[in-house]
Amino acid sequence: MSLKLIGVFGGTFNPIHYGHIKLAQAWKSFASLSKVLFIPSGLAPHKNIVLENKHRLEMLNLALKPYAGFLTDDREIKKYENDLQASYTIETLKRLTQEKEENQALCFLMGSDAFLKLESWHLWNELFNYCHILIVERRESPIHSDQLTPDLKKEWNKRLTQKIEDIETSAYGLIMVKQFEYTDVSSSQIRNAIHLHKNLIQLVPEVIADYININQLYR
Template sequence: MNDFPVPPIGVFGGTFDPVHYGHLRIAEEIAELAGLKEMRFVPAGIPRLRRGPEASLEHRVEMVRLAIEGNSRFILDEREVIRGGVSYSVDTLRELRQELGKDAVLCLVTGADAFIRLAKWHRWRELFDLCHFIIAARPGHLLSTEGRASPGALPQELEAECRDRWTSSAESLKYASGGLIFTAQTTLLDISATAVRARVALGKSVRYLVPEDTRDYIAANDLYREQR
């Protein structure tokens, strides 16, 4: 436990294939709600539990770079790209913990759907020793209520591990380096990378779905057109 509040550091991983306004809005609202010092966007190399991305590592990194440019709290973290191979959150968080020290407050940002599958992640129990979880959920989502998991919301194994970790206060995250779970009610825009790619493949506009510089980059590099 920390004797005084420490501004947390958010870790937001994903394939970002491509990054879109849904990602950016979640990151902005959680950064504001939890008082984050910074939000690190970590493009994944090869994801373990989903199909591989369609755009190359280099393209996905550059799209994120363009999308977050101008937001001083958003940082591009390329460690999974540099490391290569399959991306494991536990390795990324262990590296960050070693770099930033034992008292740093790390918060892994994930969606509710991904968190429900946490027990399938590589060395998932170790994550609670390395970070807090901030779960982005739609208003009214019943993953947790009053700082506790809602009955039947989680698989039994995960529910048992999480039982005493829920908190209803974002402020409490600042007093421990990890181990807590906070559900953030965010504005989840109905935008998906899959839908963006499909629109590009059909020659349809993705204006107002992705940032303008990212949209221009997709067009200039003829990304996602091979689906036609």
């Protein structure tokens, strides 16, 4: 039985940019994802969030509005605002698993840089019990097995597939890597551009550039 695939895309989105959007578009098209949930972190264990939650959420909503099936999910922000606890991907995936239908499977989207650091994530090896991991790989720096630690390499060798049919017929536990043409942008690059008073139009949707300027963000 072919499962309906749901994309899960976590991050600080500080701010949302074309790199995020193009990565999600590429996987949504290739894997026929029924939807993609963009889940901004409340308090990210790995990063210092420098922007108020309300602004990150509003920019996500503005940026995703033109894209069918792209949805903002604010559960991690609400969790932080309620109990001031850090957000962990494993906890979010557990909750999403409880909420999804039996004929659905979760696919966590990430870039290759994030995957190479996966062992620093809380309970990282349990992620595979709740989702597939779909990785966008840079053409100029593909993932090589010698870059992986022994434990991560073990999971890589056991779970890697090149067939989307494997993803569609398994509830969780697989890894797939693809190279797509997408905009290689980072949020830090955007913040630096703002400090240097550079034009943001090539980096973020116009509505986001306007929002940043109107609200004098990252100044």
